[in-house]
Amino acid sequence: LIENNARQLWHPMAHPADMQANPPRIITSARGVEITDIHGKTVLDGVGGLWNVNLGYSCDPIKQAIKDQLDELPYYSTFRGTTNAPSIELAYELAEWFKPDGLSRAFFTSGGSDSVETCLRLARQYHRVNGQPERTKFIALKKGYHGTHFGGASVNGNQHFRRNYEPLLPGVYHLPAPWPYRNPFGTEDGAEIAAAIGRLFEEEIAFQGADTIAALILEPVLGSGGIIVPHESFLPLMREICDRHGILLIADEVITAFGRTGAWTGSRLWGIKPDLMSTAKAITNGYFPFGVAMISETIAQAFESNKNTLATISHGYTYSGHPIGAAAAIATLKEIRRLDVATNAAARGAELDQGLDGLKARHELVGDVRGIGLMWALELVGDRARKTPAAKDVVQKVQDIAYEAGVLVRTSGANVIISPPLVITAGDVARIVAALDAGLSAAG
Numbered sequence: 001l002i003e004n005n006a007r008q009l010w011h012p013m014a015h016p017a018d019m020q021a022n023p024p025r026i027i028t029s030a031r032g033v034e035i036t037d038i039h040g041k042t043v044l045d046g047v048g049g050l051w052n053v054n055l056g057y058s059c060d061p062i063k064q065a066i067k068d069q070l071d072e073l074p075y076y077s078t079f080r081g082t083t084n085a086p087s088i089e090l091a092y093e094l095a096e097w098f099k100p101d102g103l104s105r106a107f108f109t110s111g112g113s114d115s116v117e118t119c120l121r122l123a124r125q126y127h128r129v130n131g132q133p134e135r136t137k138f139i140a141l142k143k144g145y146h147g148t149h150f151g152g153a154s155v156n157g158n159q160h161f162r163r164n165y166e167p168l169l170p171g172v173y174h175l176p177a178p179w180p181y182r183n184p185f186g187t188e189d190g191a192e193i194a195a196a197i198g199r200l201f202e203e204e205i206a207f208q209g210a211d212t213i214a215a216l217i218l219e220p221v222l223g224s225g226g227i228i229v230p231h232e233s234f235l236p237l238m239r240e241i242c243d244r245h246g247i248l249l250i251a252d253e254v255i256t257a258f259g260r261t262g263a264w265t266g267s268r269l270w271g272i273k274p275d276l277m278s279t280a281k282a283i284t285n286g287y288f289p290f291g292v293a294m295i296s297e298t299i300a301q302a303f304e305s306n307k308n309t310l311a312t313i314s315h316g317y318t319y320s321g322h323p324i325g326a327a328a329a330i331a332t333l334k335e336i337r338r339l340d341v342a343t344n345a346a347a348r349g350a351e352l353d354q355g356l357d358g359l360k361a362r363h364e365l366v367g368d369v370r371g372i373g374l375m376w377a378l379e380l381v382g383d384r385a386r387k388t389p390a391a392k393d394v395v396q397k398v399q400d401i402a403y404e405a406g407v408l409v410r411t412s413g414a415n416v417i418i419s420p421p422l423v424i425t426a427g428d429v430a431r432i433v434a435a436l437d438a439g440l441s442a443a444g
């Protein structure tokens with residue numbers, strides 16, 4: 001398998017030669033919050049798949065819903081003239097779920113990148129429907145991650161994911177990330193940083209012309225860019241500036257929706273209502289590739305009251321509203337609510353915070369600890385005072401030893417990412433901290 005993997009299978013986000021030098025782990029089974037590799041080694045999944053397996057791997061109600069749906073109707077999508085009962089029921093559930101966020105219509109997709117793309121395209125189309133076709137540009141944040149399609153890559157705030165695929169969408173501008181540890185403002189004060197980014201946003205709007213900007217897209221907590229938690233004033237300020245200039249706000253909640261931050265959505269965490277929201281990942285708990293773009297009442301009204309062909313949504317997927325995905329999502333939402341995973345994420349997150357702070361106190365290698373709910377990062381440094389990122393092999397060693405010690409964590413640059421299922425126990429938190437301790441001791 002390893003040989004064939006290296007010969008035939010190209011992995012996302014990896015150099016082909018890495019597959020020979022560092023063969024990937026072959027995961028063969030999973031139960032609860034644990035995964036087992038081909039050598040029979042079982043570890044705690046400290047990253048919850050790819051931030052999506054929030055309920056762990058043994059959810060009988062979701063499995064049953066999928067099996068029942070397979071027997072009843074394995075495929076028919078919501079493409080133009082057809083629809084299906086699970087999609088209609090799910091759209092109803094989602095309208096209830098996202099009511100506090102001011103979102104009431106669902107557009108189904110096949111994953112996070114598709115949901116982002118849908119939001120970007122609907123934002124532009126909304127302005128056309130609304131008589132402002134020249135509003136086409138997007139503003140985003142450096143360090144933001146928004147998937148791999150050309151639109152998403154264009155608003156992506158990491159050169160690494162852009163460079164090889166240029167030229168990207170024109171008319172995209174990036175503001176600094178609201179990041180206390182590293183920023184161009186010479187301060188670690190989150191409120192000051194938020195205000196400074198607000199001033200840059202205003203300046204960019206004045207320079208571009210507000211009437212040329214379609215939307216601001218951002219993650220309420222930046223995930224793949226290294227878990228950047230903004231100050232509580234940041235999103236309300238961004239919302240206020242957008243409102244003043246007629247700019248839409250797209251919340252990319254592919255990671256943060258459904259409890260990961262300890263709140264039901266990242267938008268609710270910060271008390272804002274976005275115009276559009278991209279979601280995916282946890283909505284089917286990893287059992288089926290599925291996503292949703294949620295749409296506000298104001299945008300919906302603009303489309304629905306306009307009889308012109310401009311308001312036709314010329315965008316969609318073969319698998320929009322896949323009945324198995326929809327059935328899985330309905331069952332997942334029920335389980336998320338029944339288990340109150342957001343409350344558990346907040347409580348376990350507080351314990352994890354304490355444990356990770358303890359690691360920082362003991363290991364010089366840890367430059368910064370940051371996170372919220374159950375999305376955390378340790379940023380590893382070669383020199384604490386100068387904040388020089390730790391060498392790649394050091395970061396890799398921390399991950400490898402942590403795995404040997406029984407926990408899978410992920411690395412991203414000099415960051416070690418910890419994002420376990422939201423159903424972990426206090427004992428699981430202790431396991432994660434102990435495994436990282438072992439990794440840091442060996443690598444430090």
Ligand code: PMP
Pocket residue numbers: 111112113114116145146147148219223224252253254255280281
């Ligand atoms: N947006 C965000 C915030 C993400 O974290 C991701 C995936 N990590 C995406 C979009 C893309 O989602 P997918 O990989 O399902 O296409």
